[in-house]
Amino acid sequence: MERYKVIKEVGNGTFGSVWRALNKQTGEVVAIKQMKKKYYSWEECINLREVKSLRKMNHPNIVKLKEVIREHDILYFVFEYMECNLYQLMKDRGKLFSEAEVKNWCFQVFQGLAYMHQRGFFHRDLKPENLLVSKDIIKIADFGLAREINSQPPYTEYVSTRWYRAPEVLLQSPTYGPAVDMWAMGAIMSELLTLRPLFPGASEADEIYKICSVIGSPTVSVWAEGLELASVINYQFPQVAGVHLSALVPSASDDAIDLITSLCSWDPCKRPTASEALQHPFFQSCFYVPPSLRPKTALAKTPPSAGSRIPLEQRSGRRYSGTLPSVKPMNNSPKPRAPLHAGVQRKLEMNSQDDPKYVKNTVKPQPRYRPPIKNAPIANQIGKTPGACVSDTVEKLGNLAIGCGKLPAKRQQPPPPMKAGGWHGQSDLFIGRSQEILPGRTFTRKVAG
Numbered sequence: 001m002e003r004y005k006v007i008k009e010v011g012n013g014t015f016g017s018v019w020r021a022l023n024k025q026t027g028e029v030v031a032i033k034q035m036k037k038k039y040y041s042w043e044e045c046i047n048l049r050e051v052k053s054l055r056k057m058n059h060p061n062i063v064k065l066k067e068v069i070r071e072h073d074i075l076y077f078v079f080e081y082m083e084c085n086l087y088q089l090m091k092d093r094g095k096l097f098s099e100a101e102v103k104n105w106c107f108q109v110f111q112g113l114a115y116m117h118q119r120g121f122f123h124r125d126l127k128p129e130n131l132l133v134s135k136d137i138i139k140i141a142d143f144g145l146a147r148e149i150n151s152q153p154p155y156t157e158y159v160s161t162r163w164y165r166a167p168e169v170l171l172q173s174p175t176y177g178p179a180v181d182m183w184a185m186g187a188i189m190s191e192l193l194t195l196r197p198l199f200p201g202a203s204e205a206d207e208i209y210k211i212c213s214v215i216g217s218p219t220v221s222v223w224a225e226g227l228e229l230a231s232v233i234n235y236q237f238p239q240v241a242g243v244h245l246s247a248l249v250p251s252a253s254d255d256a257i258d259l260i261t262s263l264c265s266w267d268p269c270k271r272p273t274a275s276e277a278l279q280h281p282f283f284q285s286c287f288y289v290p291p292s293l294r295p296k297t298a299l300a301k302t303p304p305s306a307g308s309r310i311p312l313e314q315r316s317g318r319r320y321s322g323t324l325p326s327v328k329p330m331n332n333s334p335k336p337r338a339p340l341h342a343g344v345q346r347k348l349e350m351n352s353q354d355d356p357k358y359v360k361n362t363v364k365p366q367p368r369y370r371p372p373i374k375n376a377p378i379a380n381q382i383g384k385t386p387g388a389c390v391s392d393t394v395e396k397l398g399n400l401a402i403g404c405g406k407l408p409a410k411r412q413q414p415p416p417p418m419k420a421g422g423w424h425g426q427s428d429l430f431i432g433r434s435q436e437i438l439p440g441r442t443f444t445r446k447v448a449g
C-alpha cells in the first residue's frame with residue numbers, strides 16, 4: 001500500500017469505504033476500496049464474489065479491477081478511478097437530462113450487462129450509485145453481489161437495494177436470473193429521465209405496492225409464476241390498475257417509454273435481454289455494439305460512446321425526501337402526456353457549469369429490435385448462450401497483482417450512509433399483510449462522496 005498516496009474518501013458502502021488515491025510510481029489516480037471485514041487468508045479473499053467476478057471481466061463499461069492487496073488482514077481493491085456516480089449527478093441536477101444523454105449512458109450500461117450476462121454473471125445490485133461516470137463514459141461497479149448464472153439456487157442471502165429490486169426477488173423466488181438487472185435498468189432509466197425514483201418503496205410490501213401502482217397488479221395471463229410465488233408466501237397483491245408510463249415520464253419519447261415498459265415487465269421472461277435492449281429502436285441513433293453481441297450484421301467498430309463533457313466534481317451526498325407521485329388508473333385510450341405535478345421532489349441545485357456538452361452519436365443503421373421471447377426459460381435470456389457460463393475453478397488470480405507492505409495511516413471513518421432501501425435480513429411480506437399495506441409517503445437516501 002505504500003505505493004499509493006491516499007487523497008480523500010469518495011464513497012462509503014455496506015462492505016467498504018472507497019478512497020481516491022495516487023499511484024506514486026505511475027502517477028495514476030485510482031480508487032481504493034478498503035473492505036470493512038478483516039480477511040485472515042488469501043483463500044478467503046479469492047473466494048469473494050467481487051474478486052471472482054471482476055477478475056474475469058474486461059469491458060470498457062465495467063470498472064476495471066487493477067489490483068487486490070491484503071495487508072495486515074485488511075483487504076484493498078484497487079480500481080480505475082471514476083469521477084462520480086449517477087446518483088450524485090442526478091441529485092445535483094437543476095434540470096432534466098436530455099434524452100440523448102440518458103440514451104448514451106443506458107446504451108453503454110446495456111453493453112456492459114450484455115457482456116457480463118453472456119459470460120455467465122449477473123450483477124444483482126444495479127442502482128445509480130453503482131454506475132460510475134467519467135466524462136461521457138459510464139461503467140458498472142460494485143460486484144459485491146454479482147453471482148454466477150450457473151451457481152446453485154436457492155439464492156438466500158440477497159442484499160440488493162429495494163427501489164431497484166425485481167418483483168421475483170421481492171417475492172422470494174429461489175431461482176432468479178439476469179433479468180433482475182434488466183428490471184433495475186428500467187427503474188434507473190426512468191429515474192434518469194425524471195430525476196425521481198420510479199418505485200421508491202418504504203418497505204418490501206410498499207415496494208410491491210408502488211410497482212402495482214405504476215405497472216398495474218399482475219394477472220394470471222401477465223405473470224402466472226408470480227401469482228404462484230405470492231401464494232407460496234401467502235401474499236396477496238393489492239388490486240391496483242397502474243398508469244401509462246408516459247404520465248410519469250412526460251418528457252420521454254415513445255421509444256423510451258416502450259423500452260422502460262418492457263424492462264419493467266412483471267414476468268422476467270418478458271423483459272428484453274441486454275443484447276435485445278441494445279437493438280431497441282430507442283438506441284437507433286447509437287452505433288456501437290461489440291462484435292460478440294452482434295446478431296449477424298457487421299457494424300463499424302467504434303468507441304463505446306461519443307462526445308465530450310465538462311468533468312464533474314465529486315459532491316457530498318445529502319438526504320432528500322418527498323412524497324409519492326399520485327398515480328392515475330391506466331386507461332386504454334391514447335396515452336396522456338401531462339406533466340407530473342405531484343410527487344417526489346428532490347432538493348435540486350442549479351449549476352449551469354454542470355450542463356454537459358453532449359455530442360450526439362453518428363447515426364448508423366441498426367438491426368431491427370426483436371421483442372423478447374415470451375416465457376423463454378432463464379437460460380434463453382442469457383444472450384441465448386446458456387453454455388457460456390464460466391467455470392470458476394479453471395481461472396486463477398492471474399493478472400491481479402498481490403501486494404504487501406505497510407498499512408496506511410489509520411483514518412477516521414464517517415458513519416456509514418443510510419442506504420436506499422437496504423435489506424435488513426427479513427422479508428416483511430407476511431401472511432395477510434397485503435391487506436394492511438399503505439402506500440409509503442416519504443423516502444430517504446444518502447450517498448457519501
Ligand SMILES: Nc1ncnc2c1ncn2[C@@H]1O[C@H](COP(=O)(O)OP(=O)(O)OP(=O)(O)O)[C@@H](O)[C@H]1O
Nearest residue numbers: 011013014015016018031079080081082085129142
Ligand atoms: N472506481 C471508483 N471510482 C470512484 N468512485 C468509486 C469507485 N468505486 C466506488 N466508488 C464510490 O464509492 C461508492 C461505494 O462503492 P461500492 O458500491 O463499491 O461499495 P459497497 O460497500 O459495495 O457499496 P454498496 O453498499 O452499494 O454495496 C460508490 O457509490 C462510488 O460513489
